Amino acid sequence: MIRALTTKRPEMTPFLLLTPALITMLFVVALPLVFSLWTSLTPYQLTKPQTIYSFVGLRNYTRLLTDPGFWIPFGRTVLFLTIALNLEFAFGLGIALLINKITWGQRGLRTIMMFPMMFSPILVGFQFKFIFNDNIGILNNALQSLGLTDQAIPWLVDAKLAMFSLLFAEIWMSTSVFAILLLAGLFAMPRDPLEAAKVDGCNAFQTFRHITLPFLMPFAYIAMTIRSLDVARAYDIVKVMTGGGPAGRTELLWTMIARTGYENAKMGQANAMAYISTVLSILFTWYFYRKLIAARRFMGGVQ
Amino acid sequence: MSAVVESRASKRAKSVALWIATFALMLVMCLPGLWVMLSGFRPNREILAKPPVWLPEALTLDNFGKIFGWGAEQIAIPVPAYFTNSLIIALTSTLIALAIGMAGGYAFARFRFRFKGGLFLGLMLFRAVPGVALSLPVFMLWSKLGLIDTKAGLIIVYVSLNVPFTIWLIDGFFRQIPLSLSEAAQVDGCTRWQAFWKIEFPLARSGIASAGVFAFLTSWNEFALASQLTRSTDSKTLPVGLLDFTAQFTIDWAGMCAMAVIIIVPALILTFVVQKHLIAGLTFGGVKG
Amino acid sequence: MAAITLEKVVKKYGALGVVHGIDLTIAHEEFVVLVGPSGCGKSTTLRMIAGLEDITGGLVKIGGQVVNDLPPRKRNISMVFQNYALYPHMNVRDNLGFGLKIAGQSPAEISKRVGEAAEILGLTPLLDRTPAELSGGQRQRVAMGRAIVRNPDAFLFDEPLSNLDAKLRGQMRAEIKKLHQKVRTTVVYVTHDQVEAMTLADRIVVMKDGHIEQVGTPMQVFNHPATTFVATFIGSPPMNLLPATISGGAVRLADGTAVPVPDRLTGHVRDGMAVLLGIRPDDISPVGHGLSQDGPGAEVALTVDLAEPLGMESLIYTRLAGQEVQAKLYGPRIVAPGEVLTFRLALDRAHLFDAATGKTVRAL
Numbered sequence: 001m002i003r004a005l006t007t008k009r010p011e012m013t014p015f016l017l018l019t020p021a022l023i024t025m026l027f028v029v030a031l032p033l034v035f036s037l038w039t040s041l042t043p044y045q046l047t048k049p050q051t052i053y054s055f056v057g058l059r060n061y062t063r064l065l066t067d068p069g070f071w072i073p074f075g076r077t078v079l080f081l082t083i084a085l086n087l088e089f090a091f092g093l094g095i096a097l098l099i100n101k102i103t104w105g106q107r108g109l110r111t112i113m114m115f116p117m118m119f120s121p122i123l124v125g126f127q128f129k130f131i132f133n134d135n136i137g138i139l140n141n142a143l144q145s146l147g148l149t150d151q152a153i154p155w156l157v158d159a160k161l162a163m164f165s166l167l168f169a170e171i172w173m174s175t176s177v178f179a180i181l182l183l184a185g186l187f188a189m190p191r192d193p194l195e196a197a198k199v200d201g202c203n204a205f206q207t208f209r210h211i212t213l214p215f216l217m218p219f220a221y222i223a224m225t226i227r228s229l230d231v232a233r234a235y236d237i238v239k240v241m242t243g244g245g246p247a248g249r250t251e252l253l254w255t256m257i258a259r260t261g262y263e264n265a266k267m268g269q270a271n272a273m274a275y276i277s278t279v280l281s282i283l284f285t286w287y288f289y290r291k292l293i294a295a296r297r298f299m300g301g302v303q
Numbered sequence: 304m305s306a307v308v309e310s311r312a313s314k315r316a317k318s319v320a321l322w323i324a325t326f327a328l329m330l331v332m333c334l335p336g337l338w339v340m341l342s343g344f345r346p347n348r349e350i351l352a353k354p355p356v357w358l359p360e361a362l363t364l365d366n367f368g369k370i371f372g373w374g375a376e377q378i379a380i381p382v383p384a385y386f387t388n389s390l391i392i393a394l395t396s397t398l399i400a401l402a403i404g405m406a407g408g409y410a411f412a413r414f415r416f417r418f419k420g421g422l423f424l425g426l427m428l429f430r431a432v433p434g435v436a437l438s439l440p441v442f443m444l445w446s447k448l449g450l451i452d453t454k455a456g457l458i459i460v461y462v463s464l465n466v467p468f469t470i471w472l473i474d475g476f477f478r479q480i481p482l483s484l485s486e487a488a489q490v491d492g493c494t495r496w497q498a499f500w501k502i503e504f505p506l507a508r509s510g511i512a513s514a515g516v517f518a519f520l521t522s523w524n525e526f527a528l529a530s531q532l533t534r535s536t537d538s539k540t541l542p543v544g545l546l547d548f549t550a551q552f553t554i555d556w557a558g559m560c561a562m563a564v565i566i567i568v569p570a571l572i573l574t575f576v577v578q579k580h581l582i583a584g585l586t587f588g589g590v591k592g
Numbered sequence: 593m594a595a596i597t598l599e600k601v602v603k604k605y606g607a608l609g610v611v612h613g614i615d616l617t618i619a620h621e622e623f624v625v626l627v628g629p630s631g632c633g634k635s636t637t638l639r640m641i642a643g644l645e646d647i648t649g650g651l652v653k654i655g656g657q658v659v660n661d662l663p664p665r666k667r668n669i670s671m672v673f674q675n676y677a678l679y680p681h682m683n684v685r686d687n688l689g690f691g692l693k694i695a696g697q698s699p700a701e702i703s704k705r706v707g708e709a710a711e712i713l714g715l716t717p718l719l720d721r722t723p724a725e726l727s728g729g730q731r732q733r734v735a736m737g738r739a740i741v742r743n744p745d746a747f748l749f750d751e752p753l754s755n756l757d758a759k760l761r762g763q764m765r766a767e768i769k770k771l772h773q774k775v776r777t778t779v780v781y782v783t784h785d786q787v788e789a790m791t792l793a794d795r796i797v798v799m800k801d802g803h804i805e806q807v808g809t810p811m812q813v814f815n816h817p818a819t820t821f822v823a824t825f826i827g828s829p830p831m832n833l834l835p836a837t838i839s840g841g842a843v844r845l846a847d848g849t850a851v852p853v854p855d856r857l858t859g860h861v862r863d864g865m866a867v868l869l870g871i872r873p874d875d876i877s878p879v880g881h882g883l884s885q886d887g888p889g890a891e892v893a894l895t896v897d898l899a900e901p902l903g904m905e906s907l908i909y910t911r912l913a914g915q916e917v918q919a920k921l922y923g924p925r926i927v928a929p930g931e932v933l934t935f936r937l938a939l940d941r942a943h944l945f946d947a948a949t950g951k952t953v954r955a956l
Contacts, residue, residue, distance in 0.1 A: 011416065013410075013414060014410035014411075014413075014414035014416040014419075015410075015416065017406040017407060017409060017410035017414075018406070018407050018410050018422065020402075020403040020406060020407070021403050021404070021406070021407040021426065021466050021470060022422075024403060024459075024462055024463040024466055025426060025429050025463055025466065025467070027459075027463070028441070028459055028460055028462070028463035028464075029429040029432060029437065029463055030429070031444070032437060032440035032441045032444055033432065033437075033440065035440040035443065035444060036436075036439060036440035039439070039440065039443065095328060098321065098324055098325060098328065099325070101321055102321065102325060109325070109329070110578070111574070111575060111578050112329060112332060112333060113332065114574050114578045114581075115332070115333075115336065115570075115571060115574055116332065116336075117574075118520050118524075118570045118571070118573070118574040119336070119524070119567065119570060120523070120524030120525075120526065120542050120566055120570070121524065121526065122524070122526040122542040122545060122546075123524070123542070123545070123563055123566055123567060126339075126545060126559060126563060127335050127336065127338075127339045127563070128335065130338075130339060130342070130556065130559075130560070131335055131338065136350055136351055136355075136556065138338055138355075141355040145354070145355065145357075172331070172332075172335070176332075180582060181582070184582050225427070228431060229427065229430050229431050229468070231433070232433030232434055232435060232436070232527065233434075233527075235433070235434065235435050235526075235527050236526040236527060236542075239526070239530075239546075240545075240546070240549075254433055254435040254436075254527075255435075257435050257436060257439070258435050258438075258527075258531075261439050261442075262442075262531060267439065267443065270439055271439050271440065273436075274433075274435070274436035274437075274439050274440075275436070277433050277435075277436050278431075278432050278433060278436045278437075281431045281432060281433050281436075282428045282431050282432070284431070285427060285428055285430075285431040286424070286428060289424060289427060481675060481677065483673040483674070483675055483677035484677050484679060484680075486642075486644050486664070486671075486673070486677065487671065487673060487677035487679075487738075488679075488690070488694075489643075489644070489663065489664040489665055490642055490643075490644075490664045490665070490669065490670055490671045490748075491665070491670070491690055491691035491694060491738070491742070492665040492691050492694040492695050492742075493665060493694055494663065494665065495663075497694065501690075501694075502679055505681050506680065506681055
């Protein structure tokens with residue numbers, strides 16, 4: 001049947017090939033999202049199944065938008081991502097430039113750089129929970145052995161230090177996405193424009209600023225797009241390292257969703273939050289994807 | 304003369320600085336993982352010791368023995384079952400995602416059709432839904448369908464989680480193969496189907512394999528959805544199982560580290576095998592034409 | 593017998609027309625070259641013959657059979673691609689034998705025919721190499737070997753030489769011609785290079801914007817271009833075209849210079865007609881340094897703007913009736929810019945085109 005269809009209407013072939021993909025996505029993502037939207041318009045609680053049928057309009061949303069208990073973790077999430085992504089980009093660029101300069105063992109370094117990307121986020125969280133542990137963690141042990149401090153620093157207990165530790169873990173895990181793609185960009189960079197710039201009298205910084213960086217931008221956008229697909233991986237890290245504590249001081253949007261939905265069983269409210277986070281993630285991805293396409297077009301299609 | 308000496312000296316200083324920076328970088332990148340792995344081979348009392356024991360006196364496989372129940376002692380956490388679950392779930396979902404992704408990636412790489420850009424973007428945006436956010440409705444639906452705490456339930460979710468990215472990568476790999484190869488094969492007497500399997504597939508094989516590895520690791524590493532959709536040894540995976548340790552009265556750091564080793568090692572090996580292709584796929588695919 | 597016939601063949605991508613109804617008959621064993629600038633539809637036409645593009649309208653016949661709905665594999669043709677399209681994961685031997693293997697030939701038969709083809713093309717020592725280990729010219733030969741080994745009804749060549757450097761291109765051109773003499777088969781060859789077209793073709797098909805401008809032997813196309821486009825596309829440097837009007841039996845150029853209407857065209861023009869006088873650089877030469885010294889001609893004094901010495905000849909840029917024209921000087925003589933020379937226009941070899949339609953004023 002498929003063959004008959006493809007020979008009779010060849011323009012249908014790509015749609016046939018895409019059908020399985022579309023069906024999975026519709027069943028596992030689109031349908032639940034619709035369900036989630038409905039739930040977010042009800043006061044649904046897991047313990048009271050009937051509540052899913054009572055429609056309350058946007059009440060969950062208006063409640064959230066007027067609740068500092070929502071806004072504070074929300075703002076913290078935005079701040080967390082802003083700091084993390086900017087630092088990841090900056091470090092990634094630095095690492096890419098560094099490794100690009102190294103002639104010996106470059107391949108090995110590149111491989112090592114990929115490892116954090118492949119670590120389970122839950123593992124990254126555990127790893128840093130182990131390292132930052134105030135009692136037995138290697139960091140405090142080292143600081144104390146070296147005599148830099150005589151008492152244990154509460155890395156994961158003090159709110160500010162805990163945020164720092166979370167950021168450290170997040171950046172450790174994700175910088176390599178940028179480093180690897182920017183390095184790939186540096187490898188793909190044609191020599192002619194660089195030499196032309198040198199001949200035209202650019203100094204090293206000017207060359208970097210006006211030639212190298214614009215050329216790298218599409219690669220940075222690929223990295224951003226990939227990153228934007230899984231920013232919520234930070235959930236795993238927070239879940240392991242602090243669980244949102246102490247006293248909710250490291251709560252991010254995603255841990256708040258899980259807490260509201262599963263621990264407090266307020267599914268309606270949680271779905272409203274989830275919807276907000278979904279829309280934001282989608283906008284984020286969409287934005288960088290558009291940038292990526294525009295940058296590629298501007299470059300006349302890198303590669 | 305002195306200028307030459309000076310520039311040589313400054314060159315050397317530069318290269319020394321370069322090496323120091325690289326070394327520091329590698330230290331930060333490798334040390335945390337290595338420390339965890341090393342601790343997996345140390346007895347718990349050594350980890351807890353005060354003052355700290357820096358050089359392990361003896362490395363031991365006891366922690367692994369306890370986890371897998373080889374020795375006399377076995378811990379209460381059924382790691383072997385989690386390991387089997389992880390393996391079955393990750394492998395199955397990867398194979399299915401690859402089959403779906405190959406069809407879809409080929410469609411994007413080789414055909415022009417209406418809504419092409421929109422469909423591609425749409426797939427990516429679906430992938431962007433945060434795991435926790437998606438877990439809520441999926442949890443509710445799966446409860447109704449009886450898919451909570453089943454391997455099938457998690458496999459279905461992971462397939463859809465992997466399809467967009469698999470398509471992105473495979474699209475990239477097929478794009479690197481000139482269209483004229485398939486055309487030449489068709490002129491040489493192949494059907495399009497034969498041309499695909501005899502020419503395009505063998506050439507994209509290593510790329511497809513690396514997309515498969517990426518999908519496998521995504522499933523292998525996933526936590527947010529798995530932690531809500533699984534309950535028992537029927538379906539719990541390793542990352543979820545890792546948290547079982549924290550529920551115990553005293554934290555068995557050595558046991559956790561040993562379990563971390565079990566999760567890390569496959570990831571390390573697979574990453575090593577495919578790293579080259581993966582970069583090529585990421586930078587080439589997805590957004591052209 | 594494998595003649596190829598195109599009847600009113602049309603190709604559209606959505607609303608965009610690429611080929612607008614082409615009629616063409618290619619005889620059995622004929623070497624036909626489709627030539628034209630990029631975007632003229634020549635490659636699309638070839639790919640429709642191959643079955644790699646759907647045919648929007650019209651009929652394509654190979655050996656009398658309509659092949660519109662046949663996939664490439666059922667058309668018994670072979671094709672050499674611009675980038676050679678060698679299978680990178682197979683060695684030369686397997687590349688050559690791939691089509692035979694797909695057709696289910698016995699290993700003995702495959703090995704025999706691959707051996708023969710390799711012998712013809714001098715590929716025997718390279719049979720175990722992979723495409724990556726071959727030079728550009730060798731790859732080209734493997735691609736041709738893959739085409740001949742299957743003994744097809746027709747060879748299709750899609751700009752096969754455009755990836756080679758100039759010297760190799762000349763060599764391969766000669767090899768293709770020799771190959772066609774050895775393996776007599778219908779050939780359709782697409783190129784944008786008029787030199788390839790002139791040297792290889794039994795007949796040239798000049799295309800532009802999805803239309804055929806002219807079909808003819810290389811000499812017909814060169815000596816009797818049907819349109820101003822063909823006139824400027826075939827031949828290098830291109831033919832000069834000078835706007836003029838017919839008045840009193842003479843061709844009057846923009847500045848009033850009058851030259852007589854060539855004898856063979858006198859009956860075909862009328863007074864007041866706007867025309868373009870076409871004359872090749874070879875036919876504008878300083879007196880005593882031209883190709884033809886006799887026959888009807890006109891002499892004008894022109895100032896040399898620039899001369900490019902090429903050894904036994906020089907290309908001269910000058911102005912005639914206010915327009916830049918190129919002229920040729922035969923003989924090893926140095927000319928300086930600013931020099932004023934008397935040029936002879938060989939009018940028996942001049943052309944007149946209707947200024948409105950661009951079509952030749954034909955003496956038929």
